[in-house]
Amino acid sequence: MTTAKICGLSTPATLDAAIRHGASHVGFVFFPASPRHVTFDKAAELAARVPGHVAKVGVFVDPEDEMLEQAIASAALDVLQLHKVTPARAAAIRARFGIELWVAVAVRTRGDLDGAHAFVGVADRILYDAKTPDSAALPGGMGLRFDWDLLDGFRHPLRWA
Numbered sequence: 001m002t003t004a005k006i007c008g009l010s011t012p013a014t015l016d017a018a019i020r021h022g023a024s025h026v027g028f029v030f031f032p033a034s035p036r037h038v039t040f041d042k043a044a045e046l047a048a049r050v051p052g053h054v055a056k057v058g059v060f061v062d063p064e065d066e067m068l069e070q071a072i073a074s075a076a077l078d079v080l081q082l083h084k085v086t087p088a089r090a091a092a093i094r095a096r097f098g099i100e101l102w103v104a105v106a107v108r109t110r111g112d113l114d115g116a117h118a119f120v121g122v123a124d125r126i127l128y129d130a131k132t133p134d135s136a137a138l139p140g141g142m143g144l145r146f147d148w149d150l151l152d153g154f155r156h157p158l159r160w161a
Contacts, residue, residue, distance in 0.1 A: 002024070003024040003025060004022065004023050004024055004025070005023065005024070005025035005026070005027055005057060005161070006018035006023045006025075006026055006027065007026075007027030007029065007036075007057070007059060007081075007141075008027060008029050008034075008036035008059075008141065009026050009027065009028060009036075009046065010028075010029075010036050010037075010038050010042065010046075012045075012046065012049060015046050015049055015050070016049065019049075019050065019051065019054055023054060024053075024054060024055065025054065025055045025056075025057050025078075025079065026050060026054055026055070026056060026057065027057040027058075027059050027081065028043045028046060028047075028056065028057070028058055028059065028071075028075055028077075029059045029141070030043070030058055030059065030060050030063070030067060030071045031059065031060065031061045031138075033137070033138060034138060034141060036141070040070050040071060040074040040075075041074070043058075043071065043074050043075035044074040044075060046075070047074070047075040047076055047077075055078040055079055056075055056076060056077050056078050056079070057077065057078065057079040057080075057081050057102070058071045058072070058075060058077040058079070058080055058081065059081045059083070059141075060080065060081065060082055060083065061083045061084050061139055061140075062082075062083070062084045062085055062089075063082070063093075065093075065096065068080065068093065068096075068097060072097065072099070077099065078099065078100060079099065079100040079101070079102055080093065080097065080099060080100070080101050080102070081102040081103075081104065081127065081161065082101065082102070082103050082104065083104040083106075083129070083139060083140055084104075084139055085103065087118040087119055087122055090103050090119060090122045090123060091122045094122055094123075100124045100125075101122070101123045101124050101125075102123060102124060102125040102126070102127050102161040103119045103122070103123040103125075103126060103127065104126075104127045104128075104129045104140065105119075105126055105127070105128055105129065106129055106130070106131035106132070106140070107128050107129065107130060107131055107146045107150065108130070108131035108146060109150070110150045110154070112131060113128070113150060113151070113154050116128075116156065116157050116158060117157050119157070119158065120157045120158060123158055124158070124159070125158055125159045125160060125161035126156070126157070126158045126159070126160060126161060127160070127161035128146070128151070128160070129146075130142075130144035130145055130146040131146065132144060
C-alpha cells in the first residue's frame, strides 16, 4: 500500500481535500513560529473530521513533554514527527508516550544522511528533510529541496516517512 502524508493542514477545507484525494496520513503542525501552526483546540476540531483509516500525525520541533501530552490528547495523534531532537530525547519521548515515532534528519550533504543511523531502535521511520540555512526563519517546512541523488547507494537504516 502506498502511503502519503499531507502536512501543515489547518483548515477543514484543506483537510477534507487531502482525505478525499487519498492521503493515508494527515499532519498538524504544533510549532507556534510556523504559519501552519494549529492550536490544541483547532487540532481537536480538525481531528474529529479524520476517518479511522487515516492516521493523524503531530509535527513538532524540539517539543517539551507538556506540549506532546496536550497535542496527543487533543488530536488523538497516531504518530509523532519530531524535528531537531537528539536520539536520546527521541528515546525518552518514545518511552514516555509509546506511540509511533518519525524523526526528521536534516540533509544538505551525503554526510548528513549518516545521522539517520543514530535513530535505529528509537524511531519507527526517518524523514529526510532539506537542511535550512542558518539564517532561515524556520527550521523546516519552507519548501526547500535537497539533492535526492545523495540517496543513491545509501543504506537506509529505517523505513522512510
